[in-house]
Amino acid sequence: MFLTIPTLMTCTRFVAIPLIVGVFYTPMEPALQNLIATLMFIVFAATDWLDGYLARKLNQTSSFGAFLDPVADKFLVCASLLVLVHLQRADVFVALIIIGREIAISALREWMAQIGASKSVAVHMLGKLKTTAQMVAIPFLLYDGMLFGVMDTGVWGHVLIWIAAVLTVWSMVYYLQKALPEIRARVDR
Numbered sequence: 001m002f003l004t005i006p007t008l009m010t011c012t013r014f015v016a017i018p019l020i021v022g023v024f025y026t027p028m029e030p031a032l033q034n035l036i037a038t039l040m041f042i043v044f045a046a047t048d049w050l051d052g053y054l055a056r057k058l059n060q061t062s063s064f065g066a067f068l069d070p071v072a073d074k075f076l077v078c079a080s081l082l083v084l085v086h087l088q089r090a091d092v093f094v095a096l097i098i099i100g101r102e103i104a105i106s107a108l109r110e111w112m113a114q115i116g117a118s119k120s121v122a123v124h125m126l127g128k129l130k131t132t133a134q135m136v137a138i139p140f141l142l143y144d145g146m147l148f149g150v151m152d153t154g155v156w157g158h159v160l161i162w163i164a165a166v167l168t169v170w171s172m173v174y175y176l177q178k179a180l181p182e183i184r185a186r187v188d189r
Contacts, residue, residue: 133164
């Protein structure tokens with residue numbers, strides 16, 4: 001069950017990274033670059049929902065897929081944030097908060113799994129809200145223009161990415177608090 005349809009869909013998020021970055025190095029109008037990168041991000045980000053749905057529907061869930069899915073999400077988000085920092089559409093401080101949290105919580109989850117306490121850092125609603133805010137903010141910031149002539153996506157993207165940063169810190173504190181009893185129990189031995 002290594003190369004299932006859901007797993008291949010998950011892998012498309014890895015493929016998306018050089019494609020989205022590459023758009024900004026092609027000789028075309030900036031507005032067209034923004035539109036293409038935004039549409040690509042939305043399509044590839046949608047595979048996160050679709051691969052999970054298909055895995056359940058086709059009965060193709062696997063531990064490898066469960067491992068790969070969040071890794072692909074984190075790579076896509078982190079790469080997009082770095083592009084946005086490079087384009088001066090996102091603050092480097094926000095990117096450091098979000099990327100730093102992803103590294104810290106991934107390491108925490110790995111360690112908690114090794115000691116048999118992974119349930120204490122299972123995905124929580126705060127993490128889901130953080131991800132939702134990121135997944136809306138990033139395409140807004142990639143587009144960076146007026147949407148339908150009424151919404152300035154750059155302004156909304158900045159607001160949402162800062163909300164995502166706050167939720168990022170909040171969720172990290174939550175996960176650390178949940179893990180703290182297990183950490184203390186191991187340190188005191």
